Amino acid sequence: MSKPRKIALVGNPNAGKSALFNALTGARQKIANYPGVTVERKSGRLVLPSGEPVEMTDLPGSYSLDPTSPDEAVTAKVIRGEFVGESAPDVLVVVLDASNLEQHLVFAQEIIALGKPTVVALNMVDLAERDGLVIDPMALEQALGIKVVPTVAVRRRGLTELAEAVAAAEMRHPGPGLTDLTMTERRVAAHAMADAAILSESKRHRLHARLDRVLLHPWMGPIILFAFLFVMFQAVFAWATPFADALEAGVALLTDGVKGIVPPSLARDLLTEGVLAGVGSVVVFLPQIVILFFFILVMEASGYMARAAFLMDRMMAGVGLSGRSFIPLLSSFACAIPGIMATRSITDPKDRLTTILIAPLMTCSARLPVYAVIIAAFIPQRSVGGGIGLQGLVLFALYVAGIVGAMAVALVLRRSVTKGAASGFIMELPKYQLPAAKDLLIGLWQRAWIFLRRAGTIIFMVTVVLWLLLNFPRAGRGENQVDVSIAGRIASGLSVVVEPIGFNRDMALALIPAMAAREVAVSSLATTYAVAATDDENAQAMALGDQLKAKWTLPMALAFLAWFVFAPQCMSTIAVTRRETNGWKWPLFMMGYLFGLAYIAAGATYWIAVEAGL
Numbered sequence: 001m002s003k004p005r006k007i008a009l010v011g012n013p014n015a016g017k018s019a020l021f022n023a024l025t026g027a028r029q030k031i032a033n034y035p036g037v038t039v040e041r042k043s044g045r046l047v048l049p050s051g052e053p054v055e056m057t058d059l060p061g062s063y064s065l066d067p068t069s070p071d072e073a074v075t076a077k078v079i080r081g082e083f084v085g086e087s088a089p090d091v092l093v094v095v096l097d098a099s100n101l102e103q104h105l106v107f108a109q110e111i112i113a114l115g116k117p118t119v120v121a122l123n124m125v126d127l128a129e130r131d132g133l134v135i136d137p138m139a140l141e142q143a144l145g146i147k148v149v150p151t152v153a154v155r156r157r158g159l160t161e162l163a164e165a166v167a168a169a170e171m172r173h174p175g176p177g178l179t180d181l182t183m184t185e186r187r188v189a190a191h192a193m194a195d196a197a198i199l200s201e202s203k204r205h206r207l208h209a210r211l212d213r214v215l216l217h218p219w220m221g222p223i224i225l226f227a228f229l230f231v232m233f234q235a236v237f238a239w240a241t242p243f244a245d246a247l248e249a250g251v252a253l254l255t256d257g258v259k260g261i262v263p264p265s266l267a268r269d270l271l272t273e274g275v276l277a278g279v280g281s282v283v284v285f286l287p288q289i290v291i292l293f294f295f296i297l298v299m300e301a302s303g304y305m306a307r308a309a310f311l312m313d314r315m316m317a318g319v320g321l322s323g324r325s326f327i328p329l330l331s332s333f334a335c336a337i338p339g340i341m342a343t344r345s346i347t348d349p350k351d352r353l354t355t356i357l358i359a360p361l362m363t364c365s366a367r368l369p370v371y372a373v374i375i376a377a378f379i380p381q382r383s384v385g386g387g388i389g390l391q392g393l394v395l396f397a398l399y400v401a402g403i404v405g406a407m408a409v410a411l412v413l414r415r416s417v418t419k420g421a422a423s424g425f426i427m428e429l430p431k432y433q434l435p436a437a438k439d440l441l442i443g444l445w446q447r448a449w450i451f452l453r454r455a456g457t458i459i460f461m462v463t464v465v466l467w468l469l470l471n472f473p474r475a476g477r478g479e480n481q482v483d484v485s486i487a488g489r490i491a492s493g494l495s496v497v498v499e500p501i502g503f504n505r506d507m508a509l510a511l512i513p514a515m516a517a518r519e520v521a522v523s524s525l526a527t528t529y530a531v532a533a534t535d536d537e538n539a540q541a542m543a544l545g546d547q548l549k550a551k552w553t554l555p556m557a558l559a560f561l562a563w564f565v566f567a568p569q570c571m572s573t574i575a576v577t578r579r580e581t582n583g584w585k586w587p588l589f590m591m592g593y594l595f596g597l598a599y600i601a602a603g604a605t606y607w608i609a610v611e612a613g614l
C-alpha cells in the first residue's frame with residue numbers, strides 16, 4: 001500500500017491552524033490567545049469524505065517563506081520539502097483569519113504562488129460576522145484562483161466542506177498573476193482583494209478601532225496599562241485577605257487538632273512543625289495566586305495582552321530588545337521556565353540569549369508568597385490616601401523593581417556580552433473579546449492546581465528534609481535545638497557571608513532550600529520558628545507573621561525582600577537555561593550576576609534603611 005498523502009496547515013500565527021487541526025484530527029494540544037505558541041510540529045490522521053486516509057501536519061505560524069525565526073524556518077523548509085526526514089506535503093491548506101483578511105492574504109499569496117495543490121480555509125468567519133464583516137468567499141476564490149471554504153474551527157463548522165476541497169485539490173492550479181510578486185506588491189494586492197471580498201463593515205468593528213486608538217495611544221496607552229497593573233496588585237492584597245485569614249485559621253485549627261489527638265513525640269512534631277507549619281504557611285497564599293492569575297488570564301483572553309506587548313515594544317527597543325521578547329518575559333511572571341522555553345520564537349540568537357538571561361528577573365508567582373508574608377508582617381495595612389493600600393503599593397514596587405532591573409541588565413548585556421542591534425517586530429493584534437467565564441475558571445483551576453501540587457510535592461519534601469536537619473542531632477538540656485542542629489550549623493557558617501547585608505541566621509537558613517522552590521523560603525522560616533518554639537508555649541501559638549515581627553527589624557525585612565527581587569532562580573530554571581543554551585556557561589553566568597545583584601541590592605537596602613532610622 002502506498003503512503004497516505006500529506007496535508008499541511010499553513011498560515012499566519014493565530015489564524016486558527018491548531019484549532020482546525022484539533023477539530024479535524026481529534027488530537028489535543030494547548031491553544032492560547034497570542035502568536036507563537038506552536039513551536040513543535042504536530043501531526044495526526046484523518047479520513048477524507050472520499051474514504052482516503054491522509055496525514056495532517058500543523059505547522060508553526062509564519063508571516064513569510066523568508067524565515068525570520070526558527071519557527072518560520074521550520075515552516076518554510078517543510079513546505080518546500082527541504083526538511084530532513086520529512087517528505088513534502090501533497091496538499092496545502094492555507095488558514096486565513098477572516099476578521100484579519102488583508103494581513104493574512106499577504107502570506108497566502110506567497111504560498112499559493114508555489115503552485116502546489118492548495119485550498120483556503122477562511123477561518124473565524126464567526127468573529128468576522130460578529131464584527132459585522134460580511135465576506136464573499138466567491139470573490140476571494142476568483143482573486144486567488146483556488147477553492148475557498150469558510151470555517152469556524154472552534155464550532156466545527158465547514159470541516160466536511162474543507163475535507164472535500166482537500167480531496168479535490170490535486171486537480172487545481174493557481175491562477176495567473178500571483179507568482180513572482182515582491183512583498184510590497186503582495187501587500188497592495190492583499191488590500192485590493194480584501195476590499196473586493198469584504199461587503200460591509202459594522203459598528204462593532206468601528207468600536208474596536210476606536211478602542212485601539214485609546215488603548216494604543218502613545219502616551220494614554222502606557223498610562224492605562226500602568227493603572228491596570230496598579231489595580232491588579234492592590235487587588236492581590238485587598239481581595240485575598242479574608243480568604244487567606246480563613247485558610248490560616250484552618251491550618252491553626254488542624255494543628256490544634258493534631259496536638260489534641262497525637263501524644264507528644266517527634267512524629268507529632270514532624271506533623272505540626274514540618275508539614276502543617278511549613279507547607280501550611282505556603283498554602284495560605286493560594287487566594288493571592290488565584291487573584292494574580294485572574295488578572296493575567298483576563299488580559300490574555302480579552303486581547304489586551306497583545307496590546308500591552310505592542311505598547312512595550314518601544315521600551316524594549318530602547319534597551320536593545322525586540323518586542324518578540326515581550327511574550328516570553330510576560331510568561332515569566334507565572335514562572336521563568338515556560339518563559340525561557342518561549343524564547344525559541346526569537347530570531348536573533350543574541351536577542352534570545354539576552355531574554356533568557358533576564359527572564360528570572362520577572363517576578364515569578366513562586367515569589368509572591370515570600371513577598372506577601374513579609375509585607376503582611378512589616379508593612380502596616382493602611383491607606384496612603386485615595387483608597388490606595390500601602391501593602392499593595394509595596395508589592396507593585398517590588399514587581400516594578402524586577403522589571404526595571406531586567407531592563408537595566410538587558411541594556412548592559414546588549415552593550416557587552418550579547419552585543420548587537422535590536423531587530424524589528426511584527427505582531428498581530430487579536431480582536432477584543434469578552435473572556436468566557438468557563439475558560440477563565442478552567443485557567444484558574446489549572447493555576448491553583450499547579451500551586452497546590454508544588455506545595456504537596458517539592459515544597460513538602462524540602463520542608464520535611466529541613467525539619468530533619470533542624471531536629472538532629474537532638475539538643476541537650478539548656479541547649480537550643482536550632483543552634484545545635486545540622487541545619488543551624490550550616491546556616492551559622494553561611495551567616496558570616498550574609499551578615500554584612502543585615503541577614504540573621506534564620507534568614508540565611510531559608511536561602512538554601514529556597515533554591516529548590518522560592519516558596520520554600522516561607523515554609524523554611526515557618527518550620528524553623530516552629531522548631532525553635534517547641535519549649536515555649538507562647539511562641540508556639542504565634543503566627544509566622546508575628547514571629548517575624550518579633551525577631552526581625554524593618555531594615556532586615558526590606559533587605560530580605562530586595563534579595564528575592566534579584567535572588568538566583570530555582571534549580572529548575574538553571575536546568576532549563578542549560579538545556580536551552582546548550583551548556584553550563586550561560587546558566588553559571590546567570591547565577592553569578594544574579595547573586596551579585598541580590599547581594600548588592602539587599603545590602604544597599606539594609607544600610608540605607610538603617611541610616612534612615614527605620
Ligand SMILES: Nc1nc2c(ncn2[C@@H]2O[C@H](COP(=O)(O)OP(=O)(O)OP(=O)(O)O)[C@@H](O)[C@H]2O)c(=O)[nH]1
Pocket residue numbers: 011012013014015016017018019020031032033034035036037038059060061062123124125126127151152153154155
Ligand atoms: N471564534 C473563533 N475562534 C477561533 C477559531 N479558530 C480558532 N480560534 C481561536 O483562535 C485562537 C488561535 O487559534 P490557534 O489554533 O491556536 O491558532 P494557530 O494558527 O495555531 O496559531 P499559531 O500556532 O500561533 O500559529 C485560539 O484561541 C482559538 O480558540 C474560529 O473559527 N472562531
Ligand SMILES: [Mg+2]
Pocket residue numbers: 017018019037038058059060061
Ligand atoms: Mg498553532
